[in-house]
Amino acid sequence: MKLVRLTIVLLAVLAAQPALAVQPDEILADPVLEARARDLSKELRCMVCQNQSIDDSDAPLARDLRLLVRERLTAGDSDRQVLDFLVARYGEFVLLRPPFNRHTALLWLLGPLVLLAAGFGLFRLMRRPVASPGGVGATPAAAPLTDAEVRRLRELLAEEPPQSPAARR
């Protein structure tokens, strides 16, 4: 966490010590519109920060973006329109949840695909009554014990204190 926070701090210092993320003077009078603005802010990246949404960030750019979002909302834009406007201006980099397309297909699909494939594979494996060697149901091959192991085994057996049945369970 350190590096990121350090960067945040450095940025904050460079930006002449701003203070809070959302500041009192930014808040819209209409609570519904303000709530929408906050929700949108959480989806948008502060582009000069590291992995911070404009809702969290202290940077002046984030403040500008927050004001811009509120301006568009007041002008009557839908949430979709606000996001489209920002993407047109700043590129997809601004979205914290990347849209699904050719470049992000793997990002979105890898997890579900692996889950399905592994689930299916396990299902197949489990249904087999006797699995092939190396599979779930193979029997262990008994490797002969070495002399040292036999000796150790005797020692252990000789020293083993009686255990209570509950502890053995």
Add this chain to the structure above:
Amino acid sequence: MIAEVGHYALVLALGLALIQAVVPMLGARMGDTTLMDVAGTTAVVQFVFVAGSFAALAWCYVTSDFSVVNVFENSHSLKPLIYKITGVWGNHEGSMVLWVLILALFGALVALFGGNLPATLKANVLAVQSWVAAAFYLFILGTSNPFLRLPQAPVEGRDLNPILQDLGLAIHPPLLYLGYVGFSISFAFAIAALIEGRIDAAWARWVRPWTLAAWMCLTLGIAMGSYWAYYELGWGGLWFWDPVENASLMPWIAGTALLHSALVMEKRNALKIWTILLAILTFSLSLIGTFLVRSGVLTSVHTFASDPTRGVFILMILVLFIGGGLALFAWRAPLLKQGGIFAPISREGALVFNNLFLTTACLTVFVGTLYPLALEALTGEKISVGAPFFNLTFAPLFIPLLLAMPFGPLMAWKRGDLYGVAQRLLAACGIAVLGIAVTFAMTSGGPVLAPFGVGLALWVIAGAVTDLVERTGLFKLPLSVVARRTAGLPRSAWGAALAHGGIAVSLLGIVGVTAWGTERIASMKPNDTISLGGYELTFNGALPRQGPNYRELVGRFTVRLGGNVIAVMEPSKRTFPARQSSTTEAALLTRGVSQLYLSLGDPGPDGSLALRAYHKPLVLLVWLGAVLMFIGGGLSLSDRRLRIGAPKPARKPALAPAE
């Protein structure tokens, strides 16, 4: 002089590590006990040297020896003593020394307490452990030497980044490293097993306590980091899905999966190959975590390319250990014989289910964290993957996991009875449904999903209690039998119930704070009052104050509940002159498990002060759950069954260092 001694000690440790990396392994191959026993001695002496090196660095910090570059850059003579000491690992070089210190400590512990290990396994484990150590000593000496001197000693240091001057953060890295590095033991055991081409249930019994201990430290470390971010960064968030956070979360999830699969292996001799793979992957993720945080690759692929020395070195370590480990796995794993047949509906089956979902969850975090880096490196296209992505993809994977959780411990090994278990969980189900209904009735507004989150948490908690009730026979058998059974219940059963309950408690906290948390942002003049979550907050005024190495502006707020004053809260903003930087010190008021959170902004021109105030219901449960998981792990660790092959008479000679 002290710095040079520290430097020299580290070089000597490297020398010992190189010997330990080769000699014991040769001994194991040739069946030569003398050569194998070398590892025991070198591991302990290596630890002594690294500890000496660390102590030397700490000494430079405590005495404020600014002729050492590292001390000059990260310390200040006026800093409180505690932060002089914690400053040792508050920077890149020092934290790497801490990393190897913990690695050497674990190596020494294996050498000292591994008396009951088969000699060849012990020799191989310590040798593999030493490969890792040698790579990291080389990294420190070659690219991140903390003992470099300045030609002329400056009078004063540059001070530690003030945001790091905090007790929570001071203990956070050591705990995290204890976790990361602890998994190196599981890794060493896995590699040693592959080299020997033999593995059995006893192997899992040796690996499990180490994995468990590492997992416990990581759990606490992550929770501590999250709590630190919560109170120190001043906007009250607990988890940001930041790559650096994800770096610690991934080994945690993989480690959790490893704990469970090692259980199957220990009890039923099944899932051997998978457990080995998981042990390799868990440590790989720990290494990747170190790489992500330390190489600068996160800032940008380009920064990484412009100053590549450290990054490339770590990348080489990664390739060597992850690539080498996996290659060895591919080559040798087919030699390992599997055992233990089980039906899909069984305890083993439940644990496989657990592993499937945990591994996918881990993969989701992995892809989300590294995808933007890979895409930018390959195509130059920049995308952002942030909290909204992870909330959407990660959270759904935990729902089936938590739904299935109460079934696992109640299921019989080999072949379970799903219907029977479901019947025994009827009460738990009832409690969950009741919880959902009550939450619906009591809360208006908030997300619709929140009551179901509460229900899920209650289901898991009630399920954990059901397990204990079933095992002790409570409500069914006479009390005397119950008492005997309770006393005889293995501690690992208590531990599992507590850890499972802990997850649910954390979930309850997360649901509470995200669904019903409220926030007020206001510009306040003296005597202004705002209301928040049923509390009234009155601003009394602001006053300046002087600290040991900072100045601060303190705002005083009176908190009233139903007209009665219950507390005075003093959030502040601190300015540290040495670094020309400032921090926000939030004020927290704990009421039960909920908190009021005040954070100050800048004073306005008209004498007003910006304030961010939050009411965070149930927030403390998030970390309390982590503490429960930690205690659960501890109970399980103290279970005598984990100390197998260590009957009392044989214990004493095993404690002495191996000659």
